[in-house]
Amino acid sequence: DAGVIQSPRHEVTEMGQEVTLRCKPISGHDYLFWYRQTMMRGLELLIYFNNNVPIDDSGMPEDRFSAKMPNASFSTLKIQPSEPRDSAVYFCASSSRVGYTFGSGTRLTVV
Amino acid sequence: DQQVKQNSPSLSVQEGRISILNCDYTNSMFDYFLWYKKYPAEGPTFLISISSIKDKNEDGRFTVFLNKSAKHLSLHIVPSQPGDSAVYFCAAMKGSQGNLIFGKGTKLSVKP
Numbered sequence: 001d002a003g004v005i006q007s008p009r010h011e012v013t014e015m016g017q018e019v020t021l022r023c024k025p026i027s028g029h030d031y032l033f034w035y036r037q038t039m040m041r042g043l044e045l046l047i048y049f050n051n052n053v054p055i056d057d058s059g060m061p062e063d064r065f066s067a068k069m070p071n072a073s074f075s076t077l078k079i080q081p082s083e084p085r086d087s088a089v090y091f092c093a094s095s096s097r098v099g100y101t102f103g104s105g106t107r108l109t110v111v
Numbered sequence: 112d113q114q115v116k117q118n119s120p121s122l123s124v125q126e127g128r129i130s131i132l133n134c135d136y137t138n139s140m141f142d143y144f145l146w147y148k149k150y151p152a153e154g155p156t157f158l159i160s161i162s163s164i165k166d167k168n169e170d171g172r173f174t175v176f177l178n179k180s181a182k183h184l185s186l187h188i189v190p191s192q193p194g195d196s197a198v199y200f201c202a203a204m205k206g207s208q209g210n211l212i213f214g215k216g217t218k219l220s221v222k223p
Contacts, residue, residue, distance in 0.1 A: 004154070031208055031209075033210065033211075035213075041215075042200075042213060042214065042215035042216055043155070043200060043213040043215075043216075044213075045210050045211070045212070048209075048210050050208075055209075056210060091154055091155070093154070095208060096208075100157065100211060101157070102147075102154030102155050102156070103154050104152070104153055104154050105152075105153075105154050
């Protein structure tokens with residue numbers, strides 16, 4: 001099992017550009033989560049899906065953020081337009097019971 | 112308002128001694144509590160969990176204690192090893208699945 005796979009590992013982009021982060025969950029896991037880690041706020045949940053359906057997106061900071069899960073093996077988190085304050089490490093995780101498996105994260109830097 | 116709090120941002124311990132990481136929570140409806148360990152440039156990895164119906168769970172060098180009346184849990188690592196140096200996150204959830212709510216983490220440094 002390759003675990004949760006996130007791409008890219010690092011992303012540097014200019015303010016105003018669109019950024020798309022990708023996640024492949026573990027096969028058979030029916031929950032998928034997007035988290036953001038910053039020094040100030042720690043690990044905060046942005047959105048999560050159950051069986052590809054968004055369940056709770058109350059953590060999505062603004063309308064500039066959107067997430068999709070078109071099928072059980074793929075999800076995207078999009079930021080459009082990106083701003084410097086979006087710079088953080090974004091983690092995807094998947095789960096089928098108590099306890100999650102996290103991906104290695106995408107470090108996003110918006111300059 | 113933070114539902115899960117780790118009030119110590121860092122902890123330094125000598126190799127071979129006990130490490131105690133603390134966590135407080137505010138929501139009495141949480142059913143499970145988990146500890147995750149995170150190395151730099153990696154995602155958090157699951158370490159140990161405890162159900163709200165228990166007060167202790169042990170796995171090798173790691174033991175988690177839960178005090179529901181105080182809404183407090185702690186992770187004990189005995190004996191501590193330099194490889195234990197990492198950031199430790201406390202997390203809580205309602206039910207058996209759903210979103211995990213994390214504390215801000217405690218950075219543990221175990222010195223040889």
